[in-house]
Amino acid sequence: QVQVVESGGGLVQAGGSLRLSCTASELNVFNRAMAWFRQAPGEERVWVSCINWNDGIKDYADSVKGRFTISRDSVKNTLYLQMTRLQPNDTAMYYCAVQRLYAPCSRLNVDFWGRGTQVTVSS
Numbered sequence: 001q002v003q004v005v006e007s008g009g010g011l012v013q014a015g016g017s018l019r020l021s022c023t024a025s026e027l028n029v030f031n032r033a034m035a036w037f038r039q040a041p042g043e044e045r046v047w048v049s050c051i052n053w054n055d056g057i058k059d060y061a062d063s064v065k066g067r068f069t070i071s072r073d074s075v076k077n078t079l080y081l082q083m084t085r086l087q088p089n090d091t092a093m094y095y096c097a098v099q100r101l102y103a104p105c106s107r108l109n110v111d112f113w114g115r116g117t118q119v120t121v122s123s
Contacts, residue, residue: 002027002110002112009117016086020117022079022096029053033099034079036070038092051104093118
């Protein structure tokens with residue numbers, strides 16, 4: 001059974017940094033993209049960043065471009081999100097998502113979700 005597990009969330013002051021990690025067990029992520037989404041209280045879940053596992057091509061939402069970096073370690077089968085210059089409006093539950101085979105990153109194309117890791121940024 002596929003399990004997607006995030007870690008690395010926490011409480012940080014504005015301007016600080018955090019690194020999120022995500023592992024997908026019992027799943028070969030080759031030919032898939034993996035993504036990070038986030039959901040603030042009372043709001044919809046929105047896409048943050050995406051990486052194609054095969055070629056490492058990345059994409060970012062405008063709100064995080066220049067501050068967040070997505071990466072993957074193919075040996076460890078682990079996805080990362082390095083977050084810098086965090087702001088209070090980055091506060092949200094962050095979810096790791098495995099996309100369907102050969103599908104582009106989109107909430108509609110998610111095969112597997114993690115349970116999320118909470119990021120809270122204080123002002």
